[in-house]
Amino acid sequence: MxxxxxxxxxxxxxxxxxxxxxxxxxxxxxxxxxxxxxxxxxHKSNLLLWPKEITFQAYKYLFSTNALVKSFYITAFITIVGTLLNLILTIAGAYALSKPELPGYKGFMVYIVIPMMFNAGMIPSYLLIKNMGLLNSLWALILTGAVSAFNLILMRNFIMGLPGSLEEAAKIDGCSEWTVLFRILIPISKPAIATIGLFYGVYHWNEFFLGVLYLSDSSKWPLQVLLRTIVFDNNMSNVAALNTLSTAGQAVEPANIQAASIIFAALPVLVVYPFLQRYFVKGMVLGAVKG
Amino acid sequence: MAVEHTSLMKTSGKSTGKLTGKSTGLSNKWRQIKKYRNLYWMLLPTLIYFFIFHYIPFAGISIAFKDFQPFIGIADSPWVGFKHFNMIYHSEDFYQLLVNTLLISGYRLIFGFPVPIIFALLLNEVRKQSVKKTVQTITYFPHFLSWIVYGGLILSFISPAGIINEILKGFGIPAIDFVTGPDYFRSILVITGILKDFGWGAIIYLAALSSIDPQLYEAATVDGSGRWKKMIHVTLPALLPTVFLMLIIQIGYILDAGFEQIFVMSNPTVYGVSDIFDTYVYRIGIEQANFSEATAIGLFKGVVGFILIVSANRIIKRSGEPTLW
Missing domain, CATH: 1.20.5 (Single alpha-helices involved in coiled-coils or other helix-helix interfaces)
Known part of the structure; x- marks a missing residue:
């Protein structure tokens, strides 16, 4: 029973x-x-779960336009350069903030946490970028997200959870904090750095709103921003624009193109997904190391 | 967003802020700072970053109280006091925004919030590790896609030529255009929002479940409790603090209402039901260049959001849970 x-x-x-x-x-x-x-x-009415015959027409078309490939490189550039910058600032900053005895420590923490609770909003940020002359520059996307307070604190918590004996030994041997950072801290924090690097990398890859906000020049659009006009522009004028760029010159169904470009943008995420999943789940408990 | 915050909570607030003693002189303090100079250099780029990109914009908030003219600049534009706030307060748009934001967030809370909890409970009942792993791998995936990609997937799926309508057709129901027109839009938002993140959202609960002492289950078995009783009397009580924590955090972010998703999926035919604070700020501020009015609305949202987040933190702190700061 x-x-x-x-x-x-x-x-x-x-x-x-x-x-x-x-x-x-x-x-x-x-x-x-x-x-x-x-x-x-x-347009034939049948459940589009499996194609009757497979054709790469839509993909051929996409690659013939150059627009998508170019935006792929732009996104790759932002992701790589952005993540590197993120990691440099985050690791160095987190190491400094892992020392509560640092004079001014409490003030620094408050200084970093305040923007997490209250930010000036979209328009003042936009005007700042405009005044800095960074509109239509890829650096606007890279610099505005140079450090995430969340990841900084996550990394700091991780470093605080490490045994301090190695560092002390190095200090007694007369090593400076720089040596400790490069020779000890970075090598033993590799898993945490990988996790945070992936956090940042996925953020850059998927980020689109900053691109919409700061880049009006369509030749500088990252993948996601281009994808947005291909998929969501209601009157499809932008697919028409893509059409004129095409050298192939054959008629292609918009629904095909939209589907192919969605898959194109999702594919890199799918490829790194096994790593992502492992490290992201780890990252969720990373902050709790020193509980 | 909400999930991410809790992982920070465990450790922060542990700062043993031991500063130099009061009796030590200025020269001593200077010596201290010199001693730590390398650490200050390491921290400096981060401090500069926050100053430029997060603190300088605070000065830009002043245009909410000015008639900002781009060619004159922020500093020289004339002050107008609360003019823009008055205008907003008396406009119908504002109430629509407030209603939309609260409704969308409310629906998300009522229908969306329990889903990851139930999902985690179900996963917890699965004995076969391979099945558990597979289900997790599949359901976590959409979390890593941008709303552009996921929104595109969904739009194609529910379009008049998509699968949902094909199935409806099978039942003799004529095709429904779900995304044009206001009738279904909020439901679409809530359902697709759940679909994208329910798997990932369960992680925090699974972590809480894995820390339950197995002896409790053994004791319950000895007492003759079945599966259902164990869930009610052992699992659920252990989960409750996490549930409470997540609920408070979500309420703290209620005004955000899932901006990216709405920004991507909405179109002019649904603005009446979909417009929230941020989408409206974008439209009138960036697209129509009404900078001052947009900043005023943004400021309203920011201040209320700040109060909500700080209160949420207070409540969590009072309940004895570790907090973010």
Whole structure:
């Protein structure tokens, strides 16, 4: 009796979890298949879960326009340079802030936490970037997110949780804080640095609003911003714009193009996802090391 | 967002702020600072960053009390006191914004908040580790996609030619255009918001579940409790502090209402139901260049948000949980 009840409960639980997985996968699968469907098939009324015949037409078209490839490089540049800058500032800053005996420590912490609770808002930030002459510059996107207070505190908590004996020994040997930072701290913090690097990397890859805000010149658009006009522009004028850029000159269905560019932007995330998942979950407990 | 904050909470506030004693002189203090000069150099770029990108904009808030003219500059634009705030207060737009923001956030709380909890409880009942891992891997994935990508996926999925409408057609229901027009838009926002983040949101609860002492379950088994009773009497009580914590944090961020998602998925036909503070600030401020009015609305949102977040933190602190600061 109990056994039967248990099995019934298991059935319900597994069914719900299976439903959750299907609900997650289905939209992705749908668009993936749409991107491989031939233009003539798109409007035929059949469940677009599997294409009748696979065609790479939409992808060929996308790569022939150059616009998408160029924006891919822009995003790659922002992600790499931005993440490097993030890591340099965050690691150095976190090391300094891991010393509560540092004169002015409390003040620095307050100084960093205040913007987390209250920020000036979109317009004052926009005007600042404008006055700095950074509108339409990729540096506007890189510099405005140079340090995240959240990641800084996360890293600081991690460093505080490390055993201090190595550092003390090095200090007794007459090493400066710089030597400690490069020779001891960075090597032993590699997992934490990887986690925070991935936090920053995903942020840069997925960030689009700053691009919308600061870059009006469409030749400088990162992938996500370009994708936004391809997918969400209601009158599709921008797909028409893409069309004129095309050297291929064949008619392609907008729905195909939209699907293909969505998959194109999601693919890098999918490729690094196994790392992401492992390190991100670790990162969630990273801050709690010294609990 | 909310999930991310809790992972900080465990440790902060541990600052043993031991500064130099009061009796020590100025020269002693200077010696202290010199001793730490390398650390100050390391911290300096971060301090400069925060000063430029987070503190200088505070000065820009002044344009909420001015008639800002871009060609004159912030400093020389004439002061007008609370003119813009009065205008906002008497405009219908403002009430619509407030209603939209509260409704969308409210729906998210009522329908969205329990989902990761239930999901974590269900996962916790799965004995087979491989099944658990697979389900987690699949359901975490959308969290890592931008709202542009995920919104695009959803839009295609629910479009008149998409799968949902195909299924409806199978039941003889004519195709519904879910995203044009205000009828379904808020529901779409809430449902897709849940779909993107319920898996990831469960992590914090799974962490809490994994720290439950197995002896409690053993004792319950000895007492003859079944699965259901164990969940009610052992699992749920252990989860309650985390649930409370997450609830307070979410309420603290109620005015944000999921800006990125709404910014991406809305279109002019749904502004009446979808416009929240930030989308409105963007439209009238950046697109229509009404800088002063947009800043005033942004400031209103910022101040109320600040009060909410600080209060949320107070409540958490009073309940004995570790807080962010």
């Amino acid at each position: 109990v056994e039967q009840k248990n099995r019934f409960a298991d059935f319900i639980i597994y069914s719900i979890l299976a439903f959750a997985c299907v609900a997650t996968i289905l939209p992705i699968l749908h668009v993936f298949n749409l991107s491989l469907t031939s233009a003539s098939e798109v």
